[in-house]
Amino acid sequence: MKRTPLALLNLIHDRKKFLTSMAGVAFAVLLMFLFTGFKNALYDSQTQLLKRLNGEIVIINRLKENMFVPRAFARRRLYQAQAFDGVEGAYAIYISDARWKNPETKKTRPVRVIAYNPSDPVLTMPEVLARQQALRQPNTAMLDERSRAEIGPRETGVITELAEREIRIVGTFSLGTDFASGNGNLIMSDQNFLRFFANRGPEEDKRSFATADIGLLRVTPGTDIDALVQALRDGLPQDVLVLPMNGPEGFIARERAYWEVNTNIGFVFSLLTTMGFVVGIILVYQILYTDVADHWSEYATLKAIGYDNTYLFGVVIQEAIILSVLGFIPGLLISALFYNLGAAVTGLLFQMTLQRVVNIYVMTFVMCLISGAVAVRKVQRTDPAEVFGL
């Protein structure tokens, strides 16, 4: 036999009030999940293309500070890099913005075109590998099915105009948008890239195979990547930057850090998350305070018959913890729903990792604890002598 679970029984005694309380906590949890979700989605999305690039080392123009900067580098650097020990393959990736005409509304929208030689294993998503041959046909491309709805139907067989030239969609893949991608992404072969971008209008940059936007190096297994990066930095001219793909100093981390440092995303959404946290504190405080006020004479009686403040403190804190758990679960489920919805609408990457779920739970727990600690003062001030003569 154990102690009577007074905290739990008090909480669930009034079903309607209990559900309202749970909804209150769930709401605060939802707010925190949404705002951290947006923040993380904006950050995570910036690197989702980079994470799919199939290589260990990246070569870019020294001035390409982030993916938004359209600076190309001389492709011969890739041939030079190929001469280094441990470099198995060096692939050029060409990137350009272009105007895509929505086949239904005839409105044009900017999209990003990612091009490479289909023989090179640059993007290894199965749907892309399966369409390698189709990509070799002239004036074809694959369309990102997670592009924004503004560009029209995202399906195979669409025929429309890209950069004022007819294009045929021969397949779709799943990537998602980011700040640099405009409304969506296209993958095409390097030959088609030339067809579209070698002879653009007088105002636009002409592209050729002389320059590439991203150079992707694959290394032979067992190569010391850091040493190879160092060797490339020493050996190649200083107009290019050589970065490992992963790691704290890597290409992916650099891209993410750029958006973290140079935008207000972090500040704005952290502020909103804090607001959710504060709203939660107030809601939970109201719930616990009402419970204490409603049961004031019962708690005073407990004090009169010999329970001390520590016990009453324990009861209120237990109620806070129970609320944090029971409110968190529905909050988490609803948030997961909103994450899916958000990902579908915006094309951004909403990830609910275990680490993030744990973080939000810890915040919820602290939130309930603070409210409990404030509400408990009411019980502790209770003078048991006042129960008499009421």
Place this chain on the structure above:
Amino acid sequence: MSSALPIASGSPPDVPTTSTEASIQVRNLSYFFGRGDLRKQVLFDISLDLYPGQIVIMTGPSGSGKTTLLTLIGALRSATEGSLRVLGQELVGLGSRQLVEIRRNIGFIFQAHNLFESLTAAQNVEMAVELTGNFRGKRQQAVDILSQVGLAERADYKPAALSGGQKQRVAIARALVNQPQLILADEPTAALDKQSGRDVVTLMQQLAQEKGCTILMVTHDNRILDVADRIINLVDGRLESDASPQQYADAHAPKSLDQKMFMM
């Protein structure tokens, strides 16, 4: 818990034998509310002995200090002047932590039942048992005491499903379950109808005799004065009279009241 002192039920409890130690011994107790200019004396030089097995009713007009005296004896307030020995322990000068310890040996019954609506009758009683650290036998103890107050069938009902009298009996069961030697009651029948009120005090009387505990009850309810062994009358913070129910009834008979008023 220690067992109750055996008391011969035939002997008049208001004539204590010298071998019985008083469970409450009050000597020259004074009490003040407030401080500084607002300091107001509410109890004046009270001296009083209460013995095991006695039911003592305390009466007096409102504001006479009854409840204050009750809370002092119940270790709910700390007394500062005079001497107050409860169950052999001097309360004057104790800290609040020590007062909590004292309270665990006292049964409290309030005007309102103060039961948790979320707990069943048995669980409400078990809350008191848990103070003794007896977790294994708490359910049995609670059910036993509930059968003694005639609520064996209602042990698993929540207060909402009980009548006013039944709720007060659960509250009494909670006060009695640890077999305290002292029970303090504040208007226990005020919220009850005549029959339930009578049942409640009869029950208390029975238990006082069986367990030999002292019951001190504040009440305005004239219908239950007859269960008392002594009636203490408090007026303006002073002990006005300390008499048997018969004497009290005589002194407060309408005729004698009239005489007194006439003399004034």
